[in-house]
Amino acid sequence: MRTTIILKTASNYLLPVLLIFSIFILLRGHYLPGGGFVGGLIASIAFILHSFANGLEKTRELIGIHPGYIIPMGLAVSFLSGFMPVLLYDLPFMTGLWSHDAVPILGHIGSALFFDIGVYLVVNGVTLTIIFTISESA
Numbered sequence: 751m752r753t754t755i756i757l758k759t760a761s762n763y764l765l766p767v768l769l770i771f772s773i774f775i776l777l778r779g780h781y782l783p784g785g786g787f788v789g790g791l792i793a794s795i796a797f798i799l800h801s802f803a804n805g806l807e808k809t810r811e812l813i814g815i816h817p818g819y820i821i822p823m824g825l826a827v828s829f830l831s832g833f834m835p836v837l838l839y840d841l842p843f844m845t846g847l848w849s850h851d852a853v854p855i856l857g858h859i860g861s862a863l864f865f866d867i868g869v870y871l872v873v874n875g876v877t878l879t880i881i882f883t884i885s886e887s888a
Contacts, residue, residue, distance in 0.1 A: 753803050761803035768796035776870050777856065777863075786866035790873025798881050806885050817882060820875030828868025831861045 772792035779785025801809035810816075835841035848860040856863075 757803045761800050765796050765800050768799070769793055772796065772870075776866060779866055780860070780862055786869030787873050789866075790870040791877065793870070793874045794877035794881070797878055801882070801885065806882060810882070813878075817875045817878035820871050821879070824868045824871025824873075824875060826868070827871065828865050831864035831868060834861060 772789040774789075775784040775792060776786055776789030779789065797809055797813065800812065832844040835845040835847055836843055839845075839847075844865075846860055846862055848858050850858075852858050
């Protein structure tokens, strides 16, 4: 598949912009629409656009690990965020825990943020694994 110089150049500039936007969507998901699912999809779109423009091998090198390895990491983060109340405070599974001190820009950090980060990683890993597998077989 041939790509134009315009698509290659645009994808190199759009990749960091889309990744930053996906982090923004991830972080605003507590109070407004967004969160881990939508943020993970946007991050996947960034890498898929990069692979269409620059080739699958260059995108794999950029990511550094197989996207399938991101899935269990995300599942572990989500599970641990739900299990921490049980371990620390003898509260039910998935009880929300919030910090007492606010962090600049983020506000009060809670266990919901870590759950969303896990979802972000799982969605990103699943989407990239599916698309990369389809691209390899085509």
